Amino acid sequence: MITKNNVFELAPIPDQTTTEDTGIYSIPLTLTTIETTWCHLDLYFESSEPSLISPENISYTCLSDTFYISLSPTTDMNGVAEITITAMDPENYTSSISFEITVLPVNDQPNNAPPVANGSNNVFDEDKYIYIKLFATDADNDNLTYHLVTHPIHGTITLSDDTVLYIPNPDYNGPDSFTYNVNDGISDSNTATIMLTVYPVYDIPKANLQFVNTTENMPVNITLTGYSPDNKPYTFQIKKQPTYGILSQST
Numbered sequence: 001m002i003t004k005n006n007v008f009e010l011a012p013i014p015d016q017t018t019t020e021d022t023g024i025y026s027i028p029l030t031l032t033t034i035e036t037t038w039c040h041l042d043l044y045f046e047s048s049e050p051s052l053i054s055p056e057n058i059s060y061t062c063l064s065d066t067f068y069i070s071l072s073p074t075t076d077m078n079g080v081a082e083i084t085i086t087a088m089d090p091e092n093y094t095s096s097i098s099f100e101i102t103v104l105p106v107n108d109q110p111n112n113a114p115p116v117a118n119g120s121n122n123v124f125d126e127d128k129y130i131y132i133k134l135f136a137t138d139a140d141n142d143n144l145t146y147h148l149v150t151h152p153i154h155g156t157i158t159l160s161d162d163t164v165l166y167i168p169n170p171d172y173n174g175p176d177s178f179t180y181n182v183n184d185g186i187s188d189s190n191t192a193t194i195m196l197t198v199y200p201v202y203d204i205p206k207a208n209l210q211f212v213n214t215t216e217n218m219p220v221n222i223t224l225t226g227y228s229p230d231n232k233p234y235t236f237q238i239k240k241q242p243t244y245g246i247l248s249q250s251t
Contacts, residue, residue: 008032008041010087010097013069017102021187023072024101025147029085030066031095038065041087049081053101058083063151070149071101072188078105106186113139115184117192122166126173126201132164132194134180142184149179149191154198166196171229173200203229207236 011030018024031038039062045055051074058071071083080103086096115138124130136144146162154176155168168176176196182189205228214220224236238247 007093008095010085010095012097013099015100017104018073019104020078020106021075022183023070023188025070025149027069028066029069041089043067044086046084047081049079052077052079052103053081053083061150068151073103078103112186114187115144115182115189117181117189119192119194121195123197123199125199127170129165129167132166134162134164136182136189138184140184144182144184146180146182149181152176152178168198171203173198205234
């Protein structure tokens, strides 16, 4: 691997603390870089204590040029591990940062049943938002804490208690999804998937605003421009003549 200064640099991640059997989700990781986009970078993980935090138990997603790191300690293990994250771009330039994660011991309670997170399917129209109630159960009736595990690709989400606000990207229609899990204070649940289907809605074509200058008594040609968000064919029509001139149209 080749390292080149000033290509990009990972921003520091503060040290993290969790308890046995409890993961940490959506740790934000950003970069300072002269490049314009970051989500094309690949991330690689190393652990000083793989028996505590295995690299296989570290995952990430990237949304709006912010990486979100999630990791889970090995069941019934506690201690301290140093996690090293290395980012690599397509030209094999790299940057690395390290942070510590402390896993605190807990008194294991026998017969604790992990909670169960449930997925769902949701449909709604393009350019609308939707509130999604997350649903999980716990056989011991423990209080549950909800965590986002992965973020959607075609929109943004905001978690408040057990409710998620999903806002799709403008004019996007099609499938999307995100995942979450819950914790009962002792154990994490399974990871559940929330499926989203954004139905297409016809978007009217848009005419582009133009400013045109000419001299007195001098005609000027104006090329009309516009676009269709749905990529459909469109034509131009003069809706109103100017006050101090005459428009004539040709195709």
